[in-house]
Amino acid sequence: MIKKVSIVLIALVIGMVCIAGCTSDTGEATPTPTSLPVETPVATTQQAPNLMPQPTDVMPTTLFVDVATSKDPITGDITVTFRGGKGQNQVNDIKAVVISGTGATTTKYIEPNVNAEAVFTVDDGEATKGEDRVMVTVSFYDGTSYKIYDDVLSRTRTTN
Numbered sequence: 790m791i792k793k794v795s796i797v798l799i800a801l802v803i804g805m806v807c808i809a810g811c812t813s814d815t816g817e818a819t820p821t822p823t824s825l826p827v828e829t830p831v832a833t834t835q836q837a838p839n840l841m842p843q844p845t846d847v848m849p850t851t852l853f854v855d856v857a858t859s860k861d862p863i864t865g866d867i868t869v870t871f872r873g874g875k876g877q878n879q880v881n882d883i884k885a886v887v888i889s890g891t892g893a894t895t896t897k898y899i900e901p902n903v904n905a906e907a908v909f910t911v912d913d914g915e916a917t918k919g920e921d922r923v924m925v926t927v928s929f930y931d932g933t934s935y936k937i938y939d940d941v942l943s944r945t946r947t948t949n
Contacts (some may be wrong), residue, residue: 839894846935852876865918
């Protein structure tokens with residue numbers, strides 16, 4: 790009887806080993822198909838460009854420099870001209886930024902030479918015939934920088 794029980798137990802153990810081996814995870818899984826989310830278009834409204842001028846920085850009188858800006862009353866082109874000043878020999882660079890009425894932002898650098906200028910044209914989409922915001926920042930060799938100009942220019946004709 791012990792022989793029969795031993796044979797039955799051995800058969801059960803071998804059967805369990807076979808079953809356990811057949812159901813082991815090989816690490817590979819059958820990919821489950823997933824459905825991709827359907828994107829629904831969302832109506833967006835384009836935000837109006839920020840044409841609101843902000844205050845300019847107060848700079849030390851020893852570093853004072855100036856720029857002149859103008860907008861051509863016919864073409865709408867904007868010219869930013871460096872006028873110099875006490876601190877002109879300490880200027881590293883001059884950055885002029887125009888935010889057009891369409892929202893386009895254009896940056897140009899002006900050489901720190903008196904009467905050097907940057908021109909932003911309507912034909913290139915850098916300016917408009919309407920209102921455009923102009924900002925000028927001057928950086929000095931000592932690492933400081935100051936926003937010296939921030940205003941909105943529009944095409945107006947003056948009559949005398």
